[in-house]
Amino acid sequence: MIRIRPDHLPTLRRFRRALEEWGYARACARLTDPEPAHMARHLARECASMERPPELAQENWTLVALFFLGQEQVRAEVELVLDPGLLEDLARVGLVDLAGGTVRSDRYMIVLLEDLPFIVSRLRHARTEEGSVAVYFGLDTVALVERTRAWDGVGSVLDLGCGGGIAGILAAIEGRARRVGGTDLSPEAVEVARANAAMYGVEYHCRHGDLYRPVAGERFDRILADPPAIPVPHQIGLAIHGTGGPTGDALVRRVVEGAVRHLEPGGELYAVTEVYSSSEDHALFPWLEGFARSETGRHVRVEFLGSRLLPEDYFLDLGRNLRYLPDWDPALEALAPGERVERHARSLGIRFGHLIGIQLRLLAGRPSTFEAVQTEAFARNGPEIHLDPGASQETCR
Numbered sequence: 001m002i003r004i005r006p007d008h009l010p011t012l013r014r015f016r017r018a019l020e021e022w023g024y025a026r027a028c029a030r031l032t033d034p035e036p037a038h039m040a041r042h043l044a045r046e047c048a049s050m051e052r053p054p055e056l057a058q059e060n061w062t063l064v065a066l067f068f069l070g071q072e073q074v075r076a077e078v079e080l081v082l083d084p085g086l087l088e089d090l091a092r093v094g095l096v097d098l099a100g101g102t103v104r105s106d107r108y109m110i111v112l113l114e115d116l117p118f119i120v121s122r123l124r125h126a127r128t129e130e131g132s133v134a135v136y137f138g139l140d141t142v143a144l145v146e147r148t149r150a151w152d153g154v155g156s157v158l159d160l161g162c163g164g165g166i167a168g169i170l171a172a173i174e175g176r177a178r179r180v181g182g183t184d185l186s187p188e189a190v191e192v193a194r195a196n197a198a199m200y201g202v203e204y205h206c207r208h209g210d211l212y213r214p215v216a217g218e219r220f221d222r223i224l225a226d227p228p229a230i231p232v233p234h235q236i237g238l239a240i241h242g243t244g245g246p247t248g249d250a251l252v253r254r255v256v257e258g259a260v261r262h263l264e265p266g267g268e269l270y271a272v273t274e275v276y277s278s279s280e281d282h283a284l285f286p287w288l289e290g291f292a293r294s295e296t297g298r299h300v301r302v303e304f305l306g307s308r309l310l311p312e313d314y315f316l317d318l319g320r321n322l323r324y325l326p327d328w329d330p331a332l333e334a335l336a337p338g339e340r341v342e343r344h345a346r347s348l349g350i351r352f353g354h355l356i357g358i359q360l361r362l363l364a365g366r367p368s369t370f371e372a373v374q375t376e377a378f379a380r381n382g383p384e385i386h387l388d389p390g391a392s393q394e395t396c397r
């Protein structure tokens with residue numbers, strides 16, 4: 001596991017520059033075209049065994065095979081494209097393992113957002129390890145990043161449950177936020193967020209702990225959150241980036257409640273979450289409305305980012321846990337997980353897996369109101385990634 005010490009900071013900066021010079025973004029884009037590389041992360045497990053296309057030289061394949069696909073590489077070949085001293089340093093950071101003349105990056109992968117590399121967990125770590133504390137990255141991360149686009153030199157940002165810290169760090173890199181930091185219950189996420197910030201020389205104050213607890217008494221201009229949202233009873237083990245309590249919205253309610261104590265006047269919380277229900281009947285919505293009405297002088301706006309049925313492969317691992325949902329039909333156990341999820345959803349008459357955004361704005365002196373706005377930003381099905389190049393083209397689903 002990555003553990004960041006002050007002497008690791010120059011290593012991570014050198015690593016990011018080396019990836020840029022090598023053309024990591026371009027190499028990943030060749031694999032994932034026509035979708036952007038960030039869409040491919042949840043498919044990396046299926047693609048892991050992809051072979052180097054014959055028309056691609058080894059030196060144009062090594063780093064993408066190692067850091068994107070997670071394939072073990074011959075150390076001598078990696079050293080042709082990455083300085084041997086840097087490689088040793090990356091092993092000390094915990095990003096790669098060096099053993100028996102090979103290099104592996106099993107635990108982490110390097111994803112791209114805006115063509116910029118960030119460290120996150122490999123999906124097999126994120127989803128299949130019970131009680132895993134792995135570092136999340138998903139389409140909801142991208143939704144969070146999209147939300148920061150309109151910022152123009154925001155003062156202070158708290159990335160709550162920051163995972164790899166990508167949304168805040170990217171906003172700082174691009175000059176849209178001046179002070180960024182985060183909290184996370186996962187010690188590994190805290191370390192990785194620090195590592196990601198170090199890659200770009202961004203100061204990122206990341207603290208370990210439960211939601212707002214590490215920032216007691218502090219206020220921020222913006223709070224970002226992408227809390228776990230899978231409905232699972234407490235006794236069921238699931239990675240902490242996923243568990244949203246029995247109804248899935250336990251964390252998001254705490255995020256919204258706490259924001260009032262941690263936003264500067266005029267500040268905004270933006271939370272993205274999933275609801276496993278139709279957008280009209282989930283208990284979260286009347287709860288939000290009640291919250292808005294009870295908070296005098298506050299304005300709560302709920303923005304639905306359209307209803308997007310998440311891709312089937314998203315549910316392959318998730319499917320195991322869905323039998324704990326209300327009204328689960330045990331006969332569905334016999335079906336394949338993806339099919340099981342869809343049938344269950346259909347039998348309940350729900351459009352499954354809505355990704356929604358919640359925006360809470362603190363406006364002193366205004367009467368409370370509650371608004372629901374429907375946008376089409378996510379109104380499309382999940383990605384279908386085509387692996388290129390040329391003859392070896394393969395659809396990875």
Ligand SMILES: C[S@@+](CC[C@H](N)C(=O)[O-])C[C@H]1O[C@@H](n2cnc3c(N)ncnc32)[C@H](O)[C@@H]1O
Nearest residue numbers: 136141161162163184185186210211226228241
């Ligand atoms: C779905 S992930 C989102 C990560 C990141 N914000 C992103 O968008 O990629 C949820 C994150 O919340 C963290 N988390 C879960 N429960 C938490 C809690 N009680 N307090 C703080 N963080 C928590 C998880 O470790 C995970 O990193």
